[in-house]
Amino acid sequence: MIEPGKRNRSLALRLVLMAAGSFAFGFALVPLYDVFCEVTGIGSNAVLTRAGTVDGEVPVPNRKVVVEFTASVPDGGWTLEPVAPSMEVQPGRLYEAHYRARNLSGRETTGQAVPSISPMRAARYFVKTECFCFTPQHFARGEERELKVRFVVDRELPKEIDRLTLSYAFYDVERKAG
Amino acid sequence: MAHAGHHDDHGHEPPKGIVRWLTTTNHKDIGTMYLVFSLLMFLIGGAFAFMIRAELFEPGLQLLNPAVFNQMTTMHALVMVFGAVMPATVGLANWMVPMQIGAADMALPRMNLFSFWLLAFAFLLLLSTFLMPGGAPASGWTLYPPLVLQTGEAFPMAIFAIHLMGASSIMGAINVIVTIVNMRAPGMTLLKMPLFSWSWLITAYLLIAVMPVFAGGVTMLLTDYFFKTSFFNAAGGGDPVLFQHVFWFFGHPEVYIMILPAFGIVSEIIPTFSRKPIFGYEAMVYAIASIAFLSFIVWAHHMFTVGMPLAGQLFFTLSTMLIAVPTGVKIFNWTATMWRGSISFEPPMLFALAFLFLFTIGGFSGLMLAIVPADFQYHDTYFVVAHFHYVLVPGAVFGIMGAVYYWLPKWTGHMYDMRLAKWHFWLSAIFVNVLFFPQHFLGLAGMPRRIPDYASQFADWNMASSIGAFGFGLSQLLFVWLIVKCVRGGERATAGVWDWPHGLEWTVPSPAPYHTFEKAPEVH
Numbered sequence: 001m002i003e004p005g006k007r008n009r010s011l012a013l014r015l016v017l018m019a020a021g022s023f024a025f026g027f028a029l030v031p032l033y034d035v036f037c038e039v040t041g042i043g044s045n046a047v048l049t050r051a052g053t054v055d056g057e058v059p060v061p062n063r064k065v066v067v068e069f070t071a072s073v074p075d076g077g078w079t080l081e082p083v084a085p086s087m088e089v090q091p092g093r094l095y096e097a098h099y100r101a102r103n104l105s106g107r108e109t110t111g112q113a114v115p116s117i118s119p120m121r122a123a124r125y126f127v128k129t130e131c132f133c134f135t136p137q138h139f140a141r142g143e144e145r146e147l148k149v150r151f152v153v154d155r156e157l158p159k160e161i162d163r164l165t166l167s168y169a170f171y172d173v174e175r176k177a178g
Numbered sequence: 179m180a181h182a183g184h185h186d187d188h189g190h191e192p193p194k195g196i197v198r199w200l201t202t203t204n205h206k207d208i209g210t211m212y213l214v215f216s217l218l219m220f221l222i223g224g225a226f227a228f229m230i231r232a233e234l235f236e237p238g239l240q241l242l243n244p245a246v247f248n249q250m251t252t253m254h255a256l257v258m259v260f261g262a263v264m265p266a267t268v269g270l271a272n273w274m275v276p277m278q279i280g281a282a283d284m285a286l287p288r289m290n291l292f293s294f295w296l297l298a299f300a301f302l303l304l305l306s307t308f309l310m311p312g313g314a315p316a317s318g319w320t321l322y323p324p325l326v327l328q329t330g331e332a333f334p335m336a337i338f339a340i341h342l343m344g345a346s347s348i349m350g351a352i353n354v355i356v357t358i359v360n361m362r363a364p365g366m367t368l369l370k371m372p373l374f375s376w377s378w379l380i381t382a383y384l385l386i387a388v389m390p391v392f393a394g395g396v397t398m399l400l401t402d403y404f405f406k407t408s409f410f411n412a413a414g415g416g417d418p419v420l421f422q423h424v425f426w427f428f429g430h431p432e433v434y435i436m437i438l439p440a441f442g443i444v445s446e447i448i449p450t451f452s453r454k455p456i457f458g459y460e461a462m463v464y465a466i467a468s469i470a471f472l473s474f475i476v477w478a479h480h481m482f483t484v485g486m487p488l489a490g491q492l493f494f495t496l497s498t499m500l501i502a503v504p505t506g507v508k509i510f511n512w513t514a515t516m517w518r519g520s521i522s523f524e525p526p527m528l529f530a531l532a533f534l535f536l537f538t539i540g541g542f543s544g545l546m547l548a549i550v551p552a553d554f555q556y557h558d559t560y561f562v563v564a565h566f567h568y569v570l571v572p573g574a575v576f577g578i579m580g581a582v583y584y585w586l587p588k589w590t591g592h593m594y595d596m597r598l599a600k601w602h603f604w605l606s607a608i609f610v611n612v613l614f615f616p617q618h619f620l621g622l623a624g625m626p627r628r629i630p631d632y633a634s635q636f637a638d639w640n641m642a643s644s645i646g647a648f649g650f651g652l653s654q655l656l657f658v659w660l661i662v663k664c665v666r667g668g669e670r671a672t673a674g675v676w677d678w679p680h681g682l683e684w685t686v687p688s689p690a691p692y693h694t695f696e697k698a699p700e701v702h
Contacts, residue, residue: 008285008356015352019390026394026424030409033420119328121245160312160330 064088065153069097070167071113077105080113080170083146092155094129097166101137102144105172110136113147113168122164125154136173192692203287204692205272208294210589212269213582215298217658219261220575222305224651226254231613231647237634247630248316249308255319259436260343261301263570266578267439268350271378274585275354277683277690278372280363280699285356293349300342307332307339318628320425321396323410323418327403334404337396344389351382351389363682365701369460372681376463377442380470384431384438387474392428395421419484426477434473437537437569438466440577441508444530446681447584448512451527452519453678458511465504465511472501482550483557491550498548505541509534522677525599529580532572532607540568543618558628561621567614572607579606579657586661587675591689592668598660605653612646 067089069082083098103109113133117123128134132147139145153164192198192207199211230250233242242250272290276283284290307314312330315321329336358379362371371379398409399421408416449456456462478486478494486494512534521527543565547553556562587593616639621627625636632640671688682701686694 004360007360011356011359012286012289012352015355015386019348019352019386022387022390023394026391027398029391029394029424029427030398030420033417033423118324121328 063091065091065157065161066163067095067097067151067153068163068165069099070165071099071170072167073170075172077109077172078103078111078170080111080168089153091125091153091157094150094152096148096150099132099147099149099168100144101139101147101170103139103142106141108139108141109172109174110138111170112136112173113170116167116169118165118167119161122157122161125157125161126164126166127152127154133168201291203283203291205276205284205287205290206589206690206692208284208287208290209269209272209274211294212265212272212297215294216262216264216266216269217661219257219265219301221654221658223254223257223262224654226250226257227647228651230254231644233630234632234640235644236641237632237637239631242630244630245313245316248318248628249314251628252315252318253304253308256304256315256340257301258570259319259432260340260347261304263436263574263578264347265297267378267381267436267574268347270374270439270443270578270581270585271350271354273589274683275357275375275378276361277686277694278375278681279358279361279366280682280695280701281357281361282693282696282698284353285361286353289349290353293346293353296342296349297346300339300346303335303342304339307336310335320429321399321421322425323399323402323421326399334400337400340396341393344393347385348389351385354378354382355386363695363698363701369463370701372442373445373456373459373462373466374439374442377438377445377466380466381435381438384435384470384473388428388431388435391424392432395424395428398424419481422481422484423478426480427474429480430477431470431473433566433569434469436574437577438470440533440537440574441466443577443581443584444512444533445508447526447530447580448515448534450584450676450678450680451524451530452516452521454515454519455680456511457514457517458507461507462511465507468504469501472497472504476501479548479553482553495548495550499545502541502545509538524583524676525594525596525603526580526584528600528603528607529576529583532603533576533580536572536576536607536610537569540565540570540573543568556621558626559621560617560625560627563627564614564617564621567617571614572610576606582661585683586664587671588683588688588690590665590668591671591687592664593671593675594660594664594668598656598663602653602656602660605656606650609646609649609653613643613650614646616640616643616646 065088066086068086069084071080071082073080079100079102081100083100087095087097089095101111103111113131115128115131115133117126128149128151130148130150132149137147149166151166192202192204199207202208202211227250229242230247233240233247233250272284275281304314310330310332312332314332315326315329315336317326317329327333358371358375362368368376398407401407402409402411402416410416410418410421412418445456445462476494476498478490479498482491482494512530523531543561547556547562547565583594583599620636620639620643623636625632625640673687674684675688676684682695682699683690685699
């Protein structure tokens with residue numbers, strides 16, 4: 001008979017390997033998830049989010065804040081994307097940014113944008129003075145045009161926030177439910 | 179580790195005072211430390227819940243600002259799951275598994291010591307996140323990105339704490355498996371093993387299979403935050419929904435990790451106080467194993483609303499409902515064990531019966547949540563909160579309390595104050611329903627969870643729920659007092675303690691000597 005201490009150690013070692021295997025499996029889920037989505041054709045990322053690219057620069061002197069722009073079209077039938085993905089702004093100054101929207105629904109229709117600011121606690125420091133989200137936007141069939149938002153980042157924006165994201169979800173208000 | 183003719187420290191009585199507790203590798207001492215630790219965490223997590231219910235006592239913001247409220251819900255969950263329920267079951271395993279299978283100690287005593295202290299330090303880290311700029315994590319215990327990435331400076335510390343508690347529970351699990359597989363007394367075949375040990379053997383395999391996946395998931399959060407990877411960042415080609423899949427691949431087995439040991443405990447208590455062997459022992463073992471297997475293929479029922487194809491919805495609905503079958507077998511067998519038994523209602527039995535009744539309510543609301551169109555309505559409402567608290571509080575926690583009342587005389591050598599225990603039981607059982615039952619109504623009426631304020635239409639049931647919470651919380655002080663009293667003295671307990679003891683743990687004197695079964699018992 002094998003000495004008990006040795007048996008315990010060898011079983012414990014095998015169980016540690018099993019735990020290491022589980023850890024690796026967690027990471028294997030990342031490609032598996034994409035493969036699964038591809039094979040079954042679900043969750044097409046291109047439609048859900050159309051995010052701007054992140055350049056990763058952090059401005060330091062005299063308080064510069066990066067504002068990123070993103071948009072999504074949860075129901076399809078449109079394209080909406082920012083003209084510039086991000087912008088370096090100075091708190092307290094007025095800026096203007098543009099989005100480009102195009103009606104792909106094949107008919108004349110009206111869209112409504114719903115804005116959202118991230119991180120959440122920065123939302124109250126982001127003031128829109130003019131925004132295409134304030135009113136429904138009428139579009140002719142196949143029309144493409146630029147939409148305007150004017151905003152000020154409040155001077156009181158907490159010091160640790162150096163990056164905000166303005167995102168719009170764009171909905172077709174004339175589309176019937178279901 | 180110690181064997182005949184080669185005695186080191188093992189043969190002697192333990193050192194006195196604090197040194198004993200810092201250096202002990204004795205399974206009973208470590209079990210005690212785990213249990214005391216989890217009781218402390220239960221009180222801390224309870225204090226967070228107290229603040230949540232105080233804020234929700236009436237509409238409007240009175241006590242906590244929303245950021246602190248979110249920290250309370252998050253930390254309440256993390257502390258209760260990883261600090262109270264899991265360590266309590268590990269503590270029970272440490273105390274009882276070697277005694278139930280006739281082993282002298284756990285197989286790997288030094289690793290046992292290490293895993294306890296790792297856990298203690300993990301919680302020191304986790305709780306100290308309150309002191310950091312930006313406060314404790316406030317994303318909910320599910321840690322969904324991108325929300326969790328908005329945590330303040332505490333973010334890496336919280337993740338590190340989760341890594342440590344994961345490592346600790348994996349080591350605990352390895353120890354239980356090695357002990358059960360290698361250290362059973364001669365004649366103690368697997369299918370003679372008491373059901374509490376069985377439930378822990380399966381729980382331990384679940385832990386090893388899923389805790390590392392969770393560790394991987396939070397590691398990805400960490401690299402997304404600090405090293406600009408994009409596992410969950412859509413802008414970089416990742417997907418936040420991936421995190422939900424990874425999390426719930428861990429999270430669903432995790433809920434069984436919390437409940438299976440309670441199943442084992444109830445399977446010990448009900449036969450003792452019905453004075454009959456368990457009905458359908460083998461069916462009970464296979465039922466636990468089936469539940470454990472099914473727990474791996476149901477995870478997406480936590481996230482129906484993220485959108486998935488019909489085939490996926492059907493699969494996860496049906497596999498979830500399938501769990502009702504082995505669970506039904508267990509409920510049936512517990513009931514059948516009592517059938518024509520000579521039942522008496524000592525405190526452990528009261529807790530086991532409340533478990534049986536109230537856990538089943540939680541099981542039924544779980545079936546409701548498994549139905550996709552209904553889930554779309556219930557998702558993220560108080561109905562979900564009511565559901566999982568029914569399975570966790572009168573489920574897992576009552577199971578653990580039943581275990582404490584069942585084995586406390588064996589641990590301390592004293593009988594406890596029965597009258598006080600019954601007071602504790604009835605107050606807990608009544609208030610837990612006042613606390614959680616109205617939350618079903620709130621959820622069905624549409625009250626969202628994790629919100630510090632609510633529409634006035636929800637006021638009445640929230641007030642009822644809060645009163646239940648205060649009552650339930652204060653009743654637990656009786657429990658603490660009872661344990662302290664029992665440790666300090668009381669009527670001497672016999673070796674058997676109860677009228678109809680069965681199993682090896684009742685063959686050793688009470689209190690159980692520091693070293694038991696150094697010479698393995700014969701099991702027939």
